[in-house]
Amino acid sequence: MNKIRRAGHDDLEALYRISVQTGHLGNDASHLYDDYRMMGHIYSAPYLKYSPQLSYVIERDNQVVGYCVGTINTVKFEATLETQWWPSLRRKYPKPEEGARSTWTADERRYQMIHFPEKTPEQISIRFPSHLHMNLLPVAQGQGIGTLLLNKWMQCAKRYQVAAIHVGANAKNARAIRFWQKHGFSELDAVASRTIWMGRVV
Numbered sequence: 001m002n003k004i005r006r007a008g009h010d011d012l013e014a015l016y017r018i019s020v021q022t023g024h025l026g027n028d029a030s031h032l033y034d035d036y037r038m039m040g041h042i043y044s045a046p047y048l049k050y051s052p053q054l055s056y057v058i059e060r061d062n063q064v065v066g067y068c069v070g071t072i073n074t075v076k077f078e079a080t081l082e083t084q085w086w087p088s089l090r091r092k093y094p095k096p097e098e099g100a101r102s103t104w105t106a107d108e109r110r111y112q113m114i115h116f117p118e119k120t121p122e123q124i125s126i127r128f129p130s131h132l133h134m135n136l137l138p139v140a141q142g143q144g145i146g147t148l149l150l151n152k153w154m155q156c157a158k159r160y161q162v163a164a165i166h167v168g169a170n171a172k173n174a175r176a177i178r179f180w181q182k183h184g185f186s187e188l189d190a191v192a193s194r195t196i197w198m199g200r201v202v
Helices: 009-021 038-043 047-051 074-092 097-103 106-115 122-127 146-160 172-182
Strands: 002-006 055-060 063-071 129-137 165-169 195-201
Touching: 002 146, 009 038, 009 055, 009 063, 009 129, 038 047, 038 063, 038 106, 047 063, 047 074, 055 146, 063 074, 063 146, 074 106, 074 165, 122 146, 122 165, 122 195, 129 146
Parallel strands: 129 165
Antiparallel strands: 002 055, 055 063, 063 129, 165 195
16 A cells, blocks of 8 residues: 655655665665765755655555655755755765766765755756656556656645746666656756756646
């Protein structure tokens, strides 16, 4: 039996766990990291803290197997992270040496993202000001659970007058790209990067 509910502080560890267990193109990336929290520091934990009204989880047999988190205004959220979230993490995780980029570990690549977070291209954040991240554990993928979770998030977002949203998918993650396309997201023109930006009207 699947149950969708608003995420709470007690779900923080589950968000960290799911982030790393889906961190390699939807599959487990735990073996790549020394610190299993690196993915969650960037893609899930800050949403629970600074955008709790749009943070949802899905449970199966009393275990959280997926989450959908997002924010109403991407520009404001990124500004909040710059002043309130990244500073303490930057003190904890050193900036990796630029000259050794070719030998950076997975952890060090995330250190770089903490010190120099990727900003959403302005042409996207203006047209599609809201955004979300969604991840399901492999045991919950391909069963329609993602659709249920996304629909719930959308219903909630409408209550906050969210009108247009965007997502970013790794260009190599064909499965994720197909999912977003299936649910009405279209690829957007943006600066060349490993991220495929997609958007839709709510």
